[in-house]
Amino acid sequence: MQQDNKFDPEIFKQAAQAMAANMTQAGAEKAQSDKVMTNLREQVDTAATITCDDCGCHVFENSFVLKRISPITSPTGEEMVVPVQIFACTSCHGVNKEFLPAHVISDVNKTDKNGIPTY
Secondary structure (H helix, E strand, C coil), X not given: CCCCCCCCHHHHHHHHHHHHHHHHHHHHHHHHHHHHHHHHHHHHHHCCCCCCCCCCCCCEEEEXXXXXXXXXXXXXXXXXXXXXXXXXXXXXXXXXHHHCCHHHCCCXXXXXXXXXXXC
């Protein structure tokens, strides 16, 4: 086998050490990430399941409240429609109060089951 005169074993050694250090760091980061995910899974397993305030169903879907912003107050000077994400029950389409902050629908008249305003 012919020896390459340009081969420097010291450079090879430094490159190998750098690769090993990188792999060790990546392994440590993955181990930390795995630990965090395991901890999160354990917390989710013991967490209380949220149910619909109206019907008791525990499955929700993404829904949106659309807010119209006037051109006068819009940062672009043009009318804007901004979606605000909420969660609605898949069974009765009700929205729990915790999923619908008051400031999102502060401009909507609210009434109780008898049609009396509840503001």
